[in-house]
Amino acid sequence: MAIDPESPLDRLWQEYSEVFRDFDDLTLARWMAQTLGQLEGRVWRLSHPLLGAFRLAAQLAHDRQIWLKRLATPPAAYVEAACCRAPLLPLLTRDLLESGLVCQHCSGTAVPFEEIPDKLQSTAKAWAEEYAPVHAVAHWEDRQRKSAGNYDRAFENAAKDAERLLARAAQQIAPEFLDFYATIVWEDQDECLEVRPEDIPL
Numbered sequence: 218m219a220i221d222p223e224s225p226l227d228r229l230w231q232e233y234s235e236v237f238r239d240f241d242d243l244t245l246a247r248w249m250a251q252t253l254g255q256l257e258g259r260v261w262r263l264s265h266p267l268l269g270a271f272r273l274a275a276q277l278a279h280d281r282q283i284w285l286k287r288l289a290t291p292p293a294a295y296v297e298a299a300c301c302r303a304p305l306l307p308l309l310t311r312d313l314l315e316s317g318l319v320c321q322h323c324s325g326t327a328v329p330f331e332e333i334p335d336k337l338q339s340t341a342k343a344w345a346e347e348y349a350p351v352h353a354v355a356h357w358e359d360r361q362r363k364s365a366g367n368y369d370r371a372f373e374n375a376a377k378d379a380e381r382l383l384a385r386a387a388q389q390i391a392p393e394f395l396d397f398y399a400t401i402v403w404e405d406q407d408e409c410l411e412v413r414p415e416d417i418p419l
């Protein structure tokens with residue numbers, strides 16, 4: 218993932234990731250293989266600390282091409298991601314239709330939308346299409362804001378809708394992905410609508 222040196226939060230995560238820089242390749246590969254075993258079979262919030270730690274390791278491992286060196290064997294439930302050949306750990310986001318499922322190792326598209334199993338596509342598509350106009354409220358132009366009358370209220374309502382839609386993603390959509398993927402992560406925030414993980418209790 219690209220680090221934005223201007224972003225205090227990115228710099229903080231960069232600092233967090235230093236612990237993994239001290240791991241040699243074999244230690245890092247083993248840590249990841251073991252952690253993948255602990256992540257297996259569950260739906261994870263993107264904000265979960267264990268997942269956050271794994272993602273830092275994954276990005277570093279991607280830079281060092283750890284998975285191509287075959288130093289440790291990931292649990293058998295994980296198939297190889299087509300994007301970077303790391304064990305497939307997909308992230309479900311509101312941009313699913315355009316970006317597919319996002320790889321937690323290389324941040325590329327791990328599974329394009331059209332390659333997601335048919336059984337999952339229709340509910341996921343309906344969800345993403347319901348979400349799109351809600352998210353768009355954050356990006357309304359002045360003309361749209363004015364025609365809405367009270368934009369603050371429209372924004373607040375959109376944030377509430379986003380919280381409800383994200384909870385639905387976690388409770389109804391993501392669990393179905395476990396029939397096809399070892400683990401699934403969902404993006405438990407909407408930064409444009411100022412929805413934070415703690416706004417989406419499950």
Ligand SMILES: [Zn+2]
Pocket residue numbers: 298299300301302303320321322323324325327
């Ligand atoms: Zn990848």
